[in-house]
Amino acid sequence: MTHLDLTGAEVLLPGGLRVQTVSFAQGIMQAEQVGRIVDLTGFLVLPGIIDLHGDAFERHLAPRRGAMKQMNEGLIAAEAELAANGITTAVLAQFVSWEGGLRGLDFADQVFGAIRATAPDVVTDLRAQLRFETHMLDLYAELPDRIRQWGLSYVVFNDHLPHDRLAAGKTPKRMVGQALKAGRNPDVHLAMMQDMHARRGEVPAALDALCAILAEAGVQMGSHDDQTIEDRAIWRGRGVRVAEFPETQAAAEAAHAAGDAVVMGAPNVVRGGSHNGNLSAVDLIAMGMCDALASDYHYPSPRRAALMLADTGLCDLAAAWHLVSAGPAKVLGLADRGTLAPGMRADMVILHKDSRRVAATLAGGQFSYLSGEIAERFIG
Structure with a gap:
């Protein structure tokens, strides 16, 4: 090993940027120099x-419908990105949803199996997260066993049913296209959605029981798109202590005040706001209420x-970078990474000082990853 x-x-470093030697051996950061010297003048190490x-x-697993048959190769391409x-x-978030297709149970089973098979052969630490649609009541009984078989330690709960339109007797938007992508007759797909909506009163008790089982098994849990103080309180009562992408300031404040982790999307920061008009991540960061930023749908x-x-x-910069390094490490309970301190995993990204692109x-x-001029310094 290097x-x-x-x-x-x-x-x-915690106090900011400083010219300093960074040493590592056997994959661990060291306090003293240990090996071959590489001059990285002109670069930043974070x-x-x-x-x-x-x-x-x-998109690496299925760039076009039916185009990717070897899922492991798709994951290797994703790891390169x-x-x-x-x-x-990287925590790869895979749906199990009534939407079916790439978000259906069968596809998720393949994805989780491929992650377990591929992870030992790549350098990036690949982990899996289940995003579970809460109104799939017929899956609750078997879900704990599936989570155990998949080797998962992180589950997030979502509810993307268009309840307002279903309650009004209207056909949900994009329903026909969604059904066809899932390989379902649109009428059958709509009937399924209507049935799940009709049974919504059964969901809270089912969630109470499921979360108790997962908590007992040591599975970390999060909720997605919290809207109200009451939403967050209910989830917290179930042991769900991560608030992913809360949609309102009230929900985010409630999570923060109770010591729950608040995760926002990095694209929200880059775009200057949420793509669908929800809470601004920048505003939340300014108030000191964001614990971590996630890629969501865009790895850069x-x-x-x-x-x-x-x-x-x-x-x-130290505080900003904390949101994508030590902050997420704390949320995930990964005490061995997130900083460049001696004894930590030797996880680092080296940027060109001027362009700040990844070298x-x-x-x-x-x-x-190793590209361009810096490769000559390491290889030479």
Whole structure:
């Protein structure tokens, strides 16, 4: 395994950037120099990005319907994209949803199996998250066993049923296209949605029981798109302590006040707001109520968001980068990563100082990405 001393670079420490030697051996950060010296003058060395929720890997698994038959190869392509964007730990968020198709149970079973099979052969630490649609009542009995078989430690609950339109007796928007993508007759698909909506009164008790089982098994749980203080209180009562992408300031404030982790989307920062008009991540960060930023649907966004936050002066670089490194590590309970302190995993991203583009990424002391001029410095 690589033993290197990186000199000349500006290194991101809790107090900010400072020219300092970075040493690592056997995949662990070291306090003293240990090996071959590599001059990285003109570069920045920062902790590796920890992405605790992203689904951009989907396009690598199925770039066109039916086009990808070897899912493992799709995951390897996704890992290459993650590494090129400085991500050293990635939580791949896979739906199990009534929508079917790429979000159906059968596809999820294949994805989770492929992640378990592929993860040992790649450098980036790949982990899986289940995003479960709460109104799929017929799956509740078997779900704990499936989660155990899939080897999952993180489950997030969603409800994307268009309840307002269903309650009004209207056909949901894009329903026909959605049904056809799932391989269902549109009438059958609509009847399924109507039935789930009609049984919505059974969901709270079913969730209470399911969350109790998962909590007992040590599974971390999150809720998606909380809207109200009451929503967050109910989820917290079930042991669901991560609030992913709360839609309102009230829900985010309630989560923060109770010590629940608040996760927002990095694209929200890059775009200057939510793509669907929900709570602004920048506003929440300014109020000190955001614990971590996730890629959501765009892997370049965590790096870009952190740099933008520092450039605008909303927070310094150390605080901004914390949102994509040590912050996510804390949310996930990964005490061995997130900073460049001695004893931590040697996870780091090296940026060109001027362009701040990714030049190299190392996870556990191994290169997952290396491109351009910097390669000559390491190889020469």
